[in-house]
Amino acid sequence: MGGPVTGDRPGDRRADAARNRAKILAAAEEIVATRGVEALAMADVAAAAGVGVGTLYRRFGDRSGLAHALIDRREREFQTTYLSGPPPLGPGAPAAERIRAFLRALARRTVDQLDLLLVAETTGPFARFGGAYHAYHRHLAILIADARPDRDPSFLADALLAPLAANLLAYRRDLTLDGVQAGLDDLLTGVLPE
Incomplete structure (x- = not known):
């Protein structure tokens, strides 16, 4: 039947993960810059980045992990x-x-x-x-x-x-x-x- 469907290869998944990470960190930085660290809520960051909250928790663990990444x-x-x-x-x-x-x-x-x-x-x-x-x-x-x-x-x-x-x-x-x-x-x- 052929090779894997585009987007299902390991390299594609890594590229998607890297893009998601960059979007999440950019969204988190924007929230911190405009509203302060107190506003750094996982749900708000996920919404601003256009990813699911589960993705955020899997990637960073919790708010502290997100702060460390920033x-x-x-x-x-x-x-x-x-x-x-x-x-x-x-x-x-x-x-x-x-x-x-x-x-x-x-x-x-x-x-x-x-x-x-x-x-x-x-x-x-x-x-x-x-x-x-x-x-x-x-x-x-x-x-x-x-x-x-x-x-x-x-x-x-x-x-x-x-x-x-x-x-x-x-x-x-x-x-x-x-x-x-x-x-x-x-x-x-x-x-x-x-």
Whole structure:
């Protein structure tokens, strides 16, 4: 009888899934941009994207998974910058300068996407400690071990990341980005060599 009907081949299904993902993320971004994160309801996103709600739940799991997907593009750009971008954030600067640059950039990124991070990081007691946190922690621990081999780099990495928890920054809405960065600089005074 011939080959599979067009649209029923694995490659066609993957292309459809990729198109649906792009439509869903575009719809979700539009909702967040125009109405805020509070309006990010799965049914509304599905309707705006022209897909079924089941498709949304199968693809992203829940609202937190959708928030993570919205954060993902900027997360990848940020990781590329601190892993291979220009110094002092990227390689080529002394460890102490890279630590300071990294924390300042992470503070900026966290404040910029605070509402989405709040949704993504607070769905469970350990939701914050997923892939991005693990990458940040490892990066900081390596730099701290280089700058301060006499200290526990794992503990200090956690201590330096703690003030950037989305729920803490949301609770402390009175803090500006400059205030957060200045506070991190104060913490670094006790961590980094003089």
